[in-house]
Amino acid sequence: MTNGTTSAAIQKLHFYQKGTFTVGNRLVSEADRSVQASIDRSNALTCGHRACQGCGEALGARYALDAALRAAGGNLIAVNATGCLEVFTTPYPETSWQIPWIHSLFGNAAAVATGVAAAMRVKGRPEIRVVAQGGDGGTTDIGFGCLSGMFERNDDVLYICYDNEAYMNTGVQRSSATPPAARTATTPAVGPQPGNVFGTGKSVPKIAVAHGIPFVATATVADLHDLERKVVKAMGIHGARYLHIHVPCPLGWGSASQDTIRLAQLAVECGMFPVFEAEHGVVTGRRKIRRRVPVEDYLKPQRRFAHLFTTEEGRKCISQLQAMADRNIAEYRLFDWEGDVE
């Protein structure tokens, strides 16, 4: 018998379930499955919360905290900035949190987390780990000073930013994480440059990398395995760590509630949201684009970009956004497809 191709095929085993992109896989051992796949996951953020239908932030927070909780052996305190996540989980007197959780002010989550970590050290409870979390408003704008301080002092805190690209619970106002051309309540789609202005805003993941802290990573709710791996890695390190999770917002983005994960995926696949990680100031890994798409595919399902598709100015904006995506792809080397990587 001649049998040339089969042995090659065996070497490249890519079972449709095993090692692929679903949350779980009945064919692999429990230990190799995601935290979210386990029947007894902790659900740090449980049912009954008041997030909108299809909320990416609620999903991202449960993904991240469940993984952190498992990595910390259940010894975890969360500090929350003001924002959607704080508002929808804790309307007085209810709470959706099933872990110790504290909220102080909009802008001081990083500083409070530093304090909690210091208190645990003083009390001789080093096994209790601290996570600080906030939205892009509380992180990239209002809490930025405290965050930078926490980074430069290398305090033992994992700071997680859930980036939905605007102030959502107050009525969709622009933040420094809002992408150019997006319509918000404060950047209306009028005039010669409709929507948010090109050339404004900042990349906090890059700024975090510039602090030279032990670990910085970006992630999305569309790639759970990648997200959990990064949380576990971060929890294995002491010192300042920063995780920036892209979480689509059906309300603020004007997208269908069922498209939350799809949009997070398209943001990565078009190059608008680069998924990478860095250690001590050096980029050490990136998640390659699997099926590259033009930015239109990402923009089209979102009403905040609808004006781009109706005018000549809008068309120009799309090509500017495409150029941004292309720069990301070039900078992080996001695209040289060699097949799916397990």
Added chain:
Amino acid sequence: MKRPFAISLDVGTSLANLTGSWRTSRPVYVDRLPPCNNACPAGENIQSWLYHAESGDYETAWRTLSIDNPMPAVMGRVCYHPCENVCSRSQLDEAVGINSVERFLGDVAIRNGWRFAPPQADTGKRVLVVGAGPSGLSAAYHLRRKGHAVEIREAGPFTGGMMRFGIPKYRLPRDVLEAEINRIIDLGVVMKLNTKIDHVVDSMQAGRFDAAFLAVGAHIGKRAYIPAGSAAKVLDAVALLRSMEGEDKPLLGRRVVVYGGGNTAIDAARTARRLGATEAIIIYRRTRDRMPAHDFEVEEALQEGIMMKWLSTIKRMDEGVLTVEKMQLDEKGFPQPTGEFEMLETDSLVLALGQDVDMSLLDGVPGLKIKDGVVQVDSNMMTGYAGIFAGGDMVPSERTVTVAVGHGKKAARHIDAWLRGAIYTPSEKHELASIEKLNTWYYADAPKTVRPMLEVARRQSTFEEVQGGLDETNALYEARRCLSCGNCFECDNCYGVCPDNAVIKLGPGQRFRFNYDYCKGCGVCAQECPCGAIAMVSEEI
């Protein structure tokens, strides 16, 4: 109770807040019909047996498969796998090698001696099956499993029908065929060979049968009028293939011409090559793309050195010489003569022009309708005579083993109902799980496994099996390429992606349940279900 300053309420959990009341549409788990199952002429539940096979539980896979089809090792060799033609995976990379996994399961079952579960209880009803081909065997199997006494009467000396007398050994080794037939007989089916039925109604009365299933096949080779000299050697393909089963192999000579364009023509030519013909030529009056033979069979024949002469008809056969006329297709695609002739030296001519049914057993049966040389049956497979059912090649059908097996199963269900004085109504088909219902992002790329083929030199001289099977590693790999269209495979996606934690995981094999107290109806689960097993349904508001 004393509370801290400015605190007027006790802390409570958000579980008190039933967000399910926000919902305008609800997700529901569904089982949709996979395209492969929909296309299978034998009605196999392919997705289901692949599901068991991919976890390495081959016995459950085989048992699930054989609920519908008792001959997977045969199927895995001779079925033209219409399932693979419609496989959704073919729109990602290549179709799942369903046929090769089926063969693997069939071979494993033979190797391990797995047997069918015996019928629960005997019904006391007796059914006569006429013909031991695929259709008759299938009907006998299904009827016996339902507890009826079954007797098969076969006119020929061997079981198997066209599986033995029509399909050459190099495609279906006889030990495989016999192993699967014997397993059916071991269920307690009475098999009488060399028993030709002359009048079916009389035989039924004499044997006290309550019903009969006729499946005598189509074994009479069609003839075309070709003027031939007295010394010309002309025979038909069915007779040639049948004689391969006897002691004396037919003598065809060194140059053999086969006339026809179907699978039987290809089988005849490939058989002639193996019998020692240095030249085996197929003459067909149309072009390759219009040939009814399957493309892979034509390809395999060409590899073995079979020659093809398209757009040609045979005008005359004399001793050692054939007169061939060239044809051309008219605008409607019909071949028309050109008046150009050529001579072709040949030792024998094999006619492969289709087969007719021997209807002699039906003489004098009242109410029977015969049209275009085949018996007409209702949608329940019953002929015009109450209690006599028919299937396989002798009724209007695409004449393949798989269709015949499917007829046997369908007829058995109707016969069973008829014996109980009931009417069998098939359960309603589920909605088709077409590719746009899937979220194919979640499947990794995985090319199809290629089955090993016997070297050409040995294919030209021996009757060894041409196509090899898969071993366990690549059969498992191939099974795991299944997308599980329309049926939950417990990937945990819905459980993971719900922002409201409103999916309850019930544990291995138990799938999931929605917690409608908290489900807000966002639809993320349905959107992210890889296999399209969740539907969104509007709430009545």
